[in-house]
Amino acid sequence: MSDQHLIEKPLTSSSIFKGNFIHVYRDTVELPNGHSAEREYIKHPGAVAVLAIDNENNIIMERQFRHPVNKIVYEIPAGKIDPNEDELTCGRRELVEETGYVAQDWTLLGECLPCIGYSSERIVYFLAENLSFTAVNLDEGEFVEVIKQPLDEVFELAFEGKIEDSKSLAGLMLLYGHLRKRNSIA
């Protein structure tokens, strides 16, 4: 079936606000019915999130204060992709900077769109295994508490609705599916 009843065609695109971090565009589109409409959204460079599991089946989690939601959030390590950085390099960099862990084995788990209503952001998820600890190296102004926790406990927290960060919940769902498949094959 054709998707012409859903697709919007781009007409114009303008940068309307550029802050130090947030860059807003206002585009016009042609709707499926031929009318035009305005779409306002953030252009985002993309991000990488890491599900890092040690050989005792612990996952490396973080607690970090997040000003936009005014609370400490329990989450997986993640960060924005630097200009010209590839996704795996970003994953390795964020994991070691924020948690101090280096992983020998990296597996692509999938990708998600965290905020389709108003951001172009795309998050790529990696599973990182065979960890060794080196040293944390946080960015200036970054304060992160690292927590090593049994993976099955964290899956339970997710199923019980006790993990609020959508990025982490989505990543845990991908990881759960991946491990279920791998274990049933093994």
Place this chain on the structure above:
Amino acid sequence: MSDQHLIEKPLTSSSIFKGNFIHVYRDTVELPNGHSAEREYIKHPGAVAVLAIDNENNIIMERQFRHPVNKIVYEIPAGKIDPNEDELTCGRRELVEETGYVAQDWTLLGECLPCIGYSSERIVYFLAENLSFTAVNLDEGEFVEVIKQPLDEVFELAFEGKIEDSKSLAGLMLLYGHLRKRNSIA
């Protein structure tokens, strides 16, 4: 343990851009080390997402073109909370407007933070059951295809990394946990 090593204290807050949809603030905060830093983010009114299941264990999904990511996205029904609207009213309204379904039974599943890095948005999830179809009533400029699909198929898509929308993945994880608990109690 005290969380003083993580907490940022608010110092100043300024609205720096107000578009037709996106409202950007730039705040200053005092970091745990006493230095100050800038935080730029979107103030969002919050949203509600609905996992609507019929009596044959189908879930009501949607396909919708999302301009910020330039593609048709497969997702659960959801929408922004109107001024002074409570969350359940918003859930009922969005479900019937977008899909035409009215649900008799509503259960709060949990809530998530979709974009903690740069948005205050909070999404509340409801399970909606005992559905009856009335009529779709989309907003001007909204084009949505409604799909009724077996829930176990959609869980499989989620575990296989084939659902890109984080809001939907997070909601499916909450639903999976809820149903697992309910069925093991029953």
